[in-house]
Amino acid sequence: MQLNLKSTLCLLSGLILMTACGGGGGGNSGTGGTGGSGGGVPAAPSWTAGQFSDEAQFKNFCVSPRTGADPFNGGVYPDKAGTAMHxxxxxxxxxxxxxxxxxxxxDLDPASYGIPAYFNLLKTTAVTDSGVAKDQFHFTQNTADYLQQSQSGVSSGYGINWSVGSTRAPRSFIVAYTEPNSPAALAGVKRGDFLLEVNGVDFVNDSSSSGVNTINAGIFPANTGEQHSFKFRTVENTEVSYQLRSADVASSPVQNARVLNTDSGPVGYFQFNSYIVPAQRQLIDAVKLFRDAAISELVVDLRYNGGGLLALAGQLGYMVTGPDIIQNRFFERLQFNDKYPNTNPVTGASLSPTPFYNREINYETGTLTSTVLPNLNLSRIYVLTTENTCSASEAFMNGLRGIDVEVIQIGGKTCGKPYGFYPTDNCGTTYFTIQFSGINSKGFGDYADGFKPTTNPVFAADIKGCAAADDFSKLLGDPEEGMLETALHYIETDSCLSLAGSGVSSAVGSLSGMGAALSGATTGSGPAVKNPAEKPLTNSIRLPLKDQQE
Incomplete structure (x- = not known):
């Protein structure tokens, strides 16, 4: 199988991947970019209701064209002088x-809106059966930031991943976890710390414009090397203060891989945070650890995994099951709009299912290697979920259910994103707009309201399992942490854990997660601070391999 992954790094589904993910079809032709050096500014195009010209006529004509060498994709930037209307x-x-x-x-006249405001209107306003917006995943990101994180997992900051309860007073940010060797981890910031102050400003209650600006400047440093002060309340109810200096932080998508010895036998556990390129090697190492320990059960902690590469999700599906269970069935089939019943509108390729990839992928060249992935030959897995569990993580669950692998769900309802996109750059902004939905090998993909754990499944998106809160009083991977404790109890007894006497009862709180983040997480009053949970690379990306050919 030759994988022409021009866009496998086009996102990330994870985050990340990137390269010429953009502008497929007519959008990539005829642009003739010269790195922003070309001639004068052409006349602005005009809008006629109901008439849509080839997007290639407008691609890479920019208000502020980039110049010089493109550090990510080689060559020079394709940008040329243009107008906002272009x-x-x-x-x-x-x-x-x-x-x-x-x-x-x-079809609104774009002349009446700024560029970001106009893009925000280019989506459906319909709602799902539960009344939430059908499209919660329409967003943009600075292209350079997106490519850096998608290709290397590097982002600027302190290495703190937050649980966002509210961005308006009274605000609630709790540390969900920190990246290893990050400024926050080295300083001693830990899971469960509740943010009280930023640069001396009351984070919880201050609603002044100056206070909010100070908070945002501290949590979202504009440059590396900035130093800001933070005060937290720990789970032990003590106050601690830190001076944190921002840096470029490498994400570790797989953490806490370990074998837990139980009465039922060895149980594998790992925390998986995003389907980005660096995860491939880390997942392989974890699976080898579990294979060598001859684990009897596996717990995959996806509670903070907002998605990523669909190809990587297919690889993980193969690694936890294997060829005897998969039996040549596919992982997911993509469906585009009714203009493209048989072809991919971005790549131009004929539609074919995404397989359970059984070999390592070279994500730089977009090709399958000859190295076969290890596998665990499991017909049942346990997944830990919250509303931060999204996109490729849900596709992973759905793909396994499509081949009759028993998925036991522990935690909360997932975010509900059976959709994906090819991140597309134009003029230095990467745009994300829903372009496809996915179904599993049984033809199911209707989980726009999320997968829900329940002891008595009724609906197709109900999954057998147990509700459990995210327990911030314990570290992730601790057998007494509420969600993992519930999973281990289920493994032992085939029943859910009661709240009394369990780690669940000591939870500091529960994640609002991706669903709340995308809807704003703006309960409370007064001005909102920025929402760190809205980072698209870690919350909403899912990407298929490009030009798949058997």
């Missing part, structure tokens, strides 16, 4: 051609 008309045509629900988008 950028908006490109968005309009590209979205109309590739958006999954393009029929539900009103």
């Amino acid at each position: 950028e908006k008309m490109w968005l309009r045509s590209w979205n109309n051609r590739t958006y999954l629900w393009y029929r539900e988008v009103p």
